[in-house]
Amino acid sequence: MGDIDSAIIEKAASGDMEAFEQVYRTFSGFVYNVALRVTRNSPDAEEVTQDVFMKIFHELRQFQFRSAFKTWVYRITTNTAINYYRKTKRERKDRVDFEGVIDTVRSDYSTRDEVMRNDSESKIRALLEVLSPAHKMCLILREIEGLRYQEIAAILAIPVNTVRSRLKRARQALLEAAQRGLVEDEV
Numbered sequence: 001m002g003d004i005d006s007a008i009i010e011k012a013a014s015g016d017m018e019a020f021e022q023v024y025r026t027f028s029g030f031v032y033n034v035a036l037r038v039t040r041n042s043p044d045a046e047e048v049t050q051d052v053f054m055k056i057f058h059e060l061r062q063f064q065f066r067s068a069f070k071t072w073v074y075r076i077t078t079n080t081a082i083n084y085y086r087k088t089k090r091e092r093k094d095r096v097d098f099e100g101v102i103d104t105v106r107s108d109y110s111t112r113d114e115v116m117r118n119d120s121e122s123k124i125r126a127l128l129e130v131l132s133p134a135h136k137m138c139l140i141l142r143e144i145e146g147l148r149y150q151e152i153a154a155i156l157a158i159p160v161n162t163v164r165s166r167l168k169r170a171r172q173a174l175l176e177a178a179q180r181g182l183v184e185d186e187v
Contacts, residue, residue, distance in 0.1 A: 003070050013060040020060075024053060027070075031077045037140050038081035038133070044088065048081045055080065067154055074155040078141070082133045130177040135170035138163055 004026050011019035028049065035048035055076050063072055128136050141152045142163075153160045 003068060006065060006069075009060070009063065009065075009069055013063065020057060023056070023060075027073050028053070031073065034074070034077045034140075034145075035081045035084075037128075037144065038078070038085050038137065039088075044084065045081075048077070048084050051084070052077050052080050071151065071154045074141075074151075075157060078137050078155055082137060085133055127174055127177070130173055131170050135166050135173065138166040139170045142167055 004023060008019045008022055012023050031052050032045055032049045035052070036042065036045035039045050039048060052073075056073065059076075063069065128139070131139065137156065138152060141147045141155065142149075147155070149160050149163050152163045156163070
């Protein structure tokens with residue numbers, strides 16, 4: 001995903017729907033993927049994606065080009081996804097992710113590589129479940145998205161040293177969970 005021309009952002013901010021549609025096309029996949037990593041299921045990620053673009057639409061006039069537009073979108077996405085995750089945490093415990101069940105059934109008939117990839121993804125999801133939302137978000141942005149500490153700090157609106165300490169605590173929590181066997185039991 002590349003960044004977008006500032007002229008398009010300015011047109012979208014002034015109400016040009018074609019320009020906003022271009023913003024949407026450029027960033028919707030990215031927003032969905034970040035939301036999916038936080039919420040861990042497609043319907044919730046779709047809901048978060050919709051919420052994010054409603055926020056972008058309403059707040060675009062306030063974007064002042066002090067940071068990259070991509071950073072601004074990251075910040076809105078992570079905050080919206082984390083808030084949604086916290087809000088629906090209790091509901092998720094009682095509900096079955098039907099897409100996950102369908103994928104599991106489908107994997108019985110798939111190739112060996114796909115089965116191994118699905119197994120790896122489920123292990124990663126179980127590992128991330130051990131973490132708090134703040135630690136999880138830092139780890140996702142650093143290890144999965146490959147962002148630098150400064151970029152993560154800008155997205156989450158926290159100091160760089162807080163990013164470092166959250167990453168350290170997240171890694172320690174994962175190691176402790178693995179040593180206690182908590183993660184392996186869930187996988």
